[in-house]
Amino acid sequence: MALMITDECINCDVCEPECPNQAIFLGPEIYEIDPDKCTECVGHFPEPQCVQVCPVACIPLNPQRVESRESLMQKYERLTAAAKALTSSSAPKP
Numbered sequence: 001m002a003l004m005i006t007d008e009c010i011n012c013d014v015c016e017p018e019c020p021n022q023a024i025f026l027g028p029e030i031y032e033i034d035p036d037k038c039t040e041c042v043g044h045f046p047e048p049q050c051v052q053v054c055p056v057a058c059i060p061l062n063p064q065r066v067e068s069r070e071s072l073m074q075k076y077e078r079l080t081a082a083a084k085a086l087t088s089s090s091a092p093k094p
């Protein structure tokens with residue numbers, strides 16, 4: 001599953017830089033998680049990094065986005081391939 005941020009968020013900004021997938025962003029009122037980018041940190045870390053740092057424990061699993069570990073790993077591989085393609089296309093041509 002992807003994770004989600006509840007309205008208990010105090011906008012402390014601690015989680016956003018910890019996300020290896022740049023899935024966390026400041027929404028209209030509180031921080032939000034893009035479920036298409038959140039892999040529960042699968043592929044990067046053994047535990048969700050945002051959950052580790054959140055001082056008010058407001059980042060539960062998103063019940064709307066039930067995903068197996070395999071599908072989270074596939075999402076990680078898709079995101080990594082997309083990031084690599086972006087990096088190589090923006091690299092200076094020899």
Ligand code: SF4
Pocket residue numbers: 003018019020021022023024033037038039040041042048049050051
């Ligand atoms: S669980 Fe990991 S990938 Fe998902 S939002 Fe938190 S830090 Fe980002």
Ligand code: SF4
Pocket residue numbers: 005008009010011012013014015016031053054055056057058059
């Ligand atoms: S760490 Fe928790 S309280 Fe702070 S911005 Fe992230 S979700 Fe909100």
